[in-house]
Amino acid sequence: MRIALFVTCVNDTLFPRTGQAVVRLLERLGHEVVFPAGQTCCGQMHYNTGYRRDAQRLAVRFVETFADHDVVLAPSGSCAAMVRDNYPRLAPAGSRLGRAAAEVAPRVLDLSELLVDVLGVTDVGAYFPHRVAYHPTCHGMRLLGLGDRPLRLLRAVRGLELVELPDAEECCGFGGTFAVKNPAVSAAMGWDKARNAAATGAEVLCAVDNSCLMHIGGVLRRQRSGMRVMHLAEILASTEKEAVR
Amino acid sequence: MSRTFLGMPPFPKAAEAAVADAQLRHNLHRATRTIRRTRGRAVAEVDDWEALRAAGAAIKDRTLRHLDRYLEQLEEAVTAAGGHVHWAVDAAEANAVVTELVRATGHREVVKVKSMATQEIGLNEALAEAGITAYETDLAELIVQLAEDRPSHILVPAIHRNRAEIREIFLRAMADWGRPAPADLTDDPRALAEAARRHLRERFLTAKVAVSGANFAVAETGTLVVLESEGNGRMCLTLPETLISVVGIEKLVPTWRDLEVFLRLLPRSSTGERMNPYTSMWTGVAPGDGPREFHLVLLDNGRTDVLADAVGRQTLRCIRCSACLNVCPVYERAGGHAYGSVYPGPIGAILTPQLRGTASEADAALPYASSLCGACFEVCPVAIDIPEVLVHLRERVVEQGGRPGERALLAAASWTLGDERRLAWAQRAAGAVRSLVPRRLPLGPAAAWTDTRDLPEIPAEPFRDWWARREKEDGR
Amino acid sequence: MNRSRERILARVRAALADVPRDEEPAPVAVPPGRAATDGLVDLFADRLEHYRARPVRVGAADLPEAVAAALRRRGAGRVVVPADLPEEWTSRCEAELVADDGLDPAALDAVDGVVTGCAVAVAATGTIVLDGGAAQGRRALTLVPDYHLCVVDAARIVADVPDAVARLSPVRPLTWISGPSATSDIELNRVEGVHGPRTLEVLIVSSPGTGA
Numbered sequence: 061m062r063i064a065l066f067v068t069c070v071n072d073t074l075f076p077r078t079g080q081a082v083v084r085l086l087e088r089l090g091h092e093v094v095f096p097a098g099q100t101c102c103g104q105m106h107y108n109t110g111y112r113r114d115a116q117r118l119a120v121r122f123v124e125t126f127a128d129h130d131v132v133l134a135p136s137g138s139c140a141a142m143v144r145d146n147y148p149r150l151a152p153a154g155s156r157l158g159r160a161a162a163e164v165a166p167r168v169l170d171l172s173e174l175l176v177d178v179l180g181v182t183d184v185g186a187y188f189p190h191r192v193a194y195h196p197t198c199h200g201m202r203l204l205g206l207g208d209r210p211l212r213l214l215r216a217v218r219g220l221e222l223v224e225l226p227d228a229e230e231c232c233g234f235g236g237t238f239a240v241k242n243p244a245v246s247a248a249m250g251w252d253k254a255r256n257a258a259a260t261g262a263e264v265l266c267a268v269d270n271s272c273l274m275h276i277g278g279v280l281r282r283q284r285s286g287m288r289v290m291h292l293a294e295i296l297a298s299t300e301k302e303a304v305r
Numbered sequence: 306m307s308r309t310f311l312g313m314p315p316f317p318k319a320a321e322a323a324v325a326d327a328q329l330r331h332n333l334h335r336a337t338r339t340i341r342r343t344r345g346r347a348v349a350e351v352d353d354w355e356a357l358r359a360a361g362a363a364i365k366d367r368t369l370r371h372l373d374r375y376l377e378q379l380e381e382a383v384t385a386a387g388g389h390v391h392w393a394v395d396a397a398e399a400n401a402v403v404t405e406l407v408r409a410t411g412h413r414e415v416v417k418v419k420s421m422a423t424q425e426i427g428l429n430e431a432l433a434e435a436g437i438t439a440y441e442t443d444l445a446e447l448i449v450q451l452a453e454d455r456p457s458h459i460l461v462p463a464i465h466r467n468r469a470e471i472r473e474i475f476l477r478a479m480a481d482w483g484r485p486a487p488a489d490l491t492d493d494p495r496a497l498a499e500a501a502r503r504h505l506r507e508r509f510l511t512a513k514v515a516v517s518g519a520n521f522a523v524a525e526t527g528t529l530v531v532l533e534s535e536g537n538g539r540m541c542l543t544l545p546e547t548l549i550s551v552v553g554i555e556k557l558v559p560t561w562r563d564l565e566v567f568l569r570l571l572p573r574s575s576t577g578e579r580m581n582p583y584t585s586m587w588t589g590v591a592p593g594d595g596p597r598e599f600h601l602v603l604l605d606n607g608r609t610d611v612l613a614d615a616v617g618r619q620t621l622r623c624i625r626c627s628a629c630l631n632v633c634p635v636y637e638r639a640g641g642h643a644y645g646s647v648y649p650g651p652i653g654a655i656l657t658p659q660l661r662g663t664a665s666e667a668d669a670a671l672p673y674a675s676s677l678c679g680a681c682f683e684v685c686p687v688a689i690d691i692p693e694v695l696v697h698l699r700e701r702v703v704e705q706g707g708r709p710g711e712r713a714l715l716a717a718a719s720w721t722l723g724d725e726r727r728l729a730w731a732q733r734a735a736g737a738v739r740s741l742v743p744r745r746l747p748l749g750p751a752a753a754w755t756d757t758r759d760l761p762e763i764p765a766e767p768f769r770d771w772w773a774r775r776e777k778e779d780g781r
Numbered sequence: 782m783n784r785s786r787e788r789i790l791a792r793v794r795a796a797l798a799d800v801p802r803d804e805e806p807a808p809v810a811v812p813p814g815r816a817a818t819d820g821l822v823d824l825f826a827d828r829l830e831h832y833r834a835r836p837v838r839v840g841a842a843d844l845p846e847a848v849a850a851a852l853r854r855r856g857a858g859r860v861v862v863p864a865d866l867p868e869e870w871t872s873r874c875e876a877e878l879v880a881d882d883g884l885d886p887a888a889l890d891a892v893d894g895v896v897t898g899c900a901v902a903v904a905a906t907g908t909i910v911l912d913g914g915a916a917q918g919r920r921a922l923t924l925v926p927d928y929h930l931c932v933v934d935a936a937r938i939v940a941d942v943p944d945a946v947a948r949l950s951p952v953r954p955l956t957w958i959s960g961p962s963a964t965s966d967i968e969l970n971r972v973e974g975v976h977g978p979r980t981l982e983v984l985i986v987s988s989p990g991t992g993a
Contacts (some may be wrong), residue, residue, distance in 0.1 A: 067768050069722060073732050074761050076768035083772075095772045101722040106715060108677060110699030114719040121723070149693065198678035231634045235676025240750035242674065244321035247757035248330075248638045249676070278758030336969040356812040363809040370800045373793045380786075386952075392786040444975065445966035461966055468967055494967040498975050505976065510886040510925070528951040536924065536962035536977025543920045544886050554789065559806065561951050565943040566811055568957075576965055579828065580906035580942075583977060584957035585920075591954045593883075594919035605789045613796035 061179065062092045064129035066122075066168070068136045069101035075270045081297035082135050082171065085184060088297075098125040102134070104142040107150060109237045116157065119147050123160040131178060132168045135293050137200030137269045143168045145203045170200060170268055171293055172209035182212045187300040189219030193262035195253070195276070197269040198231050210268055210292055217295060223260045227252075234275035247279070254279040258287060265289045310455060313645040315670040320639035332467045333637050340631045343577030344684070351573065361570045362688040364563050365622035368524075368555075369612060375524035375557045376603065382527025386589020388599040393551075395606050400431035402602050403516065403549055407437050410547050412513045418531060418541045419443035420518025421459060421625055422551045422604055424647040425660075428516065439516065440482070440508055442537035444501050451478035457641025457649060459627040460575055465640055468492040479504050505537065515541035515596070519552045520624065521567060522601075525560045528588045529601070532571060532581045542585045548596040553604050555612075555621035567624060570686040575626040607660035616697040617659050622687040623652055629681035629691060635674060644671065651681035655694040663702050672698035710749065725769070732767040739763035814905060814941025821904040822985060825938050828907025832960025833973060834981045844932065847984050848896060849873035851930050855980070857893035861926060863918030866896060870916075870932060881918050886925055894928030895978075900955075901948050902933045905941040907960065909933060909983065912953040920956055929978040931958075935987050 063086055067079040083093050103118030122143065126132050134140040144165045151158035175181050194214060200206045214222050233239070233249025240246075253276050257265045263286070267273050270291055277289035313319055323329055348354050368375055380390045391406075393399035407415055415432065417423065417439050429439040429450075441450040448463035449456050452474045456462030463471065475486040475497065484507065486500045517538070521530040529550055531538050542548060558564065572581045590599050611617050630636045630650030641649035645667050646657040654671045663669045672695050681691040703712075721731045742763065745755040754760065766774075822838070829836040839847040848870050852860060859877045861884065871878055879892055898916030899909040909931055911917045916932070923929050939945050949955060962977030973979065 069728065072768040073735065074764065076764050076766060076771055079768035080771060095769070097769070098725050100725050100728050106719060108696060109715060110696065110703035111715050111719070112700045114715065117719070118722060202679040202683060231676050231678035231680070233634065233676055235678070238673065238676045240753040242317045242320060243753035243756060244317065244324045245635050245638050246676070248324045249634050250758065274761050275758060278754070278760065281759040282757065332968070339969045353812040360809055360811045363807070367806045367809060370797065370804065371806050372797065373790050376790065376793065392789050394785045394788055398785060443966070444964045448966070461969060463966060464969070471967060494970055494972045497967055498964055498972045502975055509976065510890055523951065526951040534962065535964045535975035537975070539920065539924050539956065540976055543924055554793070562946060565814070565946040568942050568946070569814070578959070580908050580957065580959035582959050582961065582963050586951060586955040588951050591913070594913055594954055603789070605792065609789065609792035609796050612793065615799055
């Protein structure tokens with residue numbers, strides 16, 4: 061299958077290894093990945109902060125860039141949710157953006173949806189001999205309704221020990237510009253999430269959204285915790301070959 | 306008298322102080338977790354909860370879309386049943402109406418059933434200015450009143466207090482308001498409830514005038530409904546000669562049968578019970594049973610502004626259950642006072658800026674008092690999409706101008722992201738200085754981040770450059 | 782005052798400019814409550830237990846003795862009763878019965894308890910509803926005394942809240958009672974017994990044909 065990658069601006073700029081892992085994983089599974097060069101950002105930050113017109117411009121760009129692709133992978137739960145959930149709200153009724161968004165939005169998928177629902181695979185042949193806790197990010201859980209798809213994928217990874225994260229469903233406190241507009245509450249939520257993660261004894265905290273992981277990871281590093289954060293794609297891309305190397 | 310919220314610092318500042326208060330955080334953590342569990346159990350027991358929730362939302366939408374006719378219908382039904390209906394455009398008018406009604410009875414004391422509407426309009430303070438004492442009778446409201454505190458939760462206004470603090474307050478202040486607390490009072494919740502019972506008993510038995518709100522007002526029949534637990538509501542609604550109910554115009558439901566939906570939704574969402582201990586329903590006056598005189602004060606106070614906003618309108622579905630507060634991670638850490646209004650938590654963050662406008666710094670900060678995690682929407686029994694309304698109100702705040710720093714940053718981001726070449730240029734520029742970024746930054750949003758969290762390392766090569774290089778190497 | 786009425790209604794109408802003038806209120810699909818099945822009395826009793834409302838089941842013939850025994854257990858020497866309470870219910874009582882003829886709150890506060898019937902009872906929620914009808918008296922009667930003994934004819938038990946709403950008339954003042962008075966205001970822990978009766982006891986009277 062030919063899959064268009066919307067890597068997202070955050071992954072593109074700060075977490076390229078997540079995009080690389082997606083490419084590695086999908087090619088390993090025998091699929092073709094394309095990267096439409098005109099892509100930039102879904103507009104989530106502007107939308108969530110109240111900058112509607114800027115978000116609309118970015119949305120127009122997104123739907124134009126991905127108009128001709130049947131399957132669009134966004135390895136970020138909140139970006140996928142932005143397109144699917146908010147583009148219809150962002151477009152004035154009957155507008156071109158509205159029609160284009162209605163076309164494109166349903167084709168935009170998170171990685172776990174792509175793998176489980178479209179490609180019909182839960183065992184991707186990964187090997188990751190570590191203890192892992194999974195944090196279901198809010199937009200992945202509540203807006204996309206990912207359910208247990210990420211967990212099913214993780215459970216199928218050889219060598220991986222999945223441990224339960226206490227209060228897993230509670231927000232990590234990132235929330236985009238919330239993290240800097242309300243730093244005290246955001247940090248308090250982040251520290252509680254980090255404490256719950258640390259309590260699992262896991263080596264790795266995994267999620268489907270690097271924005272949340274940037275926040276939690278920032279707290280963990282500040283605390284000099286030995287725990288790492290990793291995007292689901294990076295774990296699923298890991299194989300025995302790499303582990304030996 | 307309870308203090309007002311005037312002059313409170315904006316949410317981020319107030320929340321910072323709350324986060325640093327370990328006792329407060331402990332109290333809130335415990336209480337919200339308790340109620341989350343009980344609500345979860347009570348809701349899970351109902352097979353078709355989602356359908357019930359949809360029905361609740363639909364009935365409220367139907368009410369709001371035809372509110373004018375239902376208000377007229379309610380007025381007619383209440384009047385026909387022997388009640389008197391008054392209309393109040395704003396808080397000042399509502400307070401004046403109630404003050405005048407109390408004065409006309411010749412009495413100087415009123416007992417009060419917990420009511421959000423009367424808190425919203427500052428009725429107790431207005432009555433005090435007129436020389437009338439209002440006695441709060443709900444246990445939590447009593448705690449707040451005795452402590453000269455502010456409410457911090459819709460259902461449990463004293464949620465920020467633990468049992469030891471409540472004991473202190475009772476011992477210190479009950480004597481100033483009536484029967485003192487027993488000297489050997491312990492902090493056992495049973496003993497505290499008993500002290501409240503004794504303190505208020507005589508007051509109930511001799512009260513001549515009561516003031517209440519209402520959870521629902523049925524347009525078709527003119528019936529008012531109050532749900533409560535302690536029996537203080539029944540005392541106030543039954544024993545006095547005169548009853549004055551202040552009710553927001555959004556509290557209507559069209560028909561008697563509509564109550565079957567809300568009586569199933571509200572207790573389970575609110576206290577996590579199958580049914581709250583007491584629900585009182587009355588229609589006008591009943592000869593030989595209860596008050597001889599009944600006044601209904603219908604309150605606008607900004608509600609028609611909310612109604613006029615097609616996105617914000619859904620806020621008026623709210624039945625004040627407070628489930629959204631109890632699941633909100635921001636509320637749990639910031640506490641109710643930080644919201645600077647009698648309506649705290651997620652619902653407050655959308656209701657207050659619509660009722661009061663977003664002109665002040667404090668009101669403009671409220672729509673941003675959320676990480677948009679969506680837990681509130683998930684539990685709301687009338688399916689108010691709180692995140693949607695929050696974002697909508699943020700747009701309103703942005704449109705009104707100001708905040709040059711944020712505006713410049715977001716404009717720069719918008720420009721950079723508006724074209725892939727500009728983004729690539731910015732990524733390379735960041736990559737060039739990647740080794741120079743310090744662990745903590747001194748100013749603005751960067752400092753707000755790095756005070757508590759490390760920044761991620763900037764990679765040597767952004768994804769798009771890696772992709773381009775790979776394409777080239779592969780000779781594609 | 783009329784000016785405010787007109788102002789508010791005008792503001793409401795202006796706010797609803799987007800609603801088509803000829804739009805009629807849309808009917809709403811409401812999911813039914815719990816279905817009426819055989820075990821309603823058991824369910825009702827179970828829910829009452831949950832509220833610590835101490836349900837006792839009796840046959841119709843044993844009701845007078847059950848009322849007397851409950852009052853004896855409670856140590857209630859003087860109880861108030863609605864003027865139209867069936868005399869038979871209290872025929873075995875040793876307690877002094879005070880018929881309500883408009884007692885003031887202080888007088889009601891001086892009695893040890895109250896005995897009433899009810900209009901409807903709801904199994905799913907363990908609720909009894911009083912509507913001031915036969916054997917129930919006015920609202921103050923079941924409010925001020927600290928002990929309420931309520932006689933529920935099993936035939937009056939309905940499955941769920943919608944059934945109760947359908948049976949009741951809002952023309953009468955209604956009181957829905959689910960267990961004794963309670964509060965959750967201290968650390969959100971439920972404590973039973975505040976201003977309303979601190980003890981509620983329910984006698985469920987089986988009647989022929991209800992399967993109770």
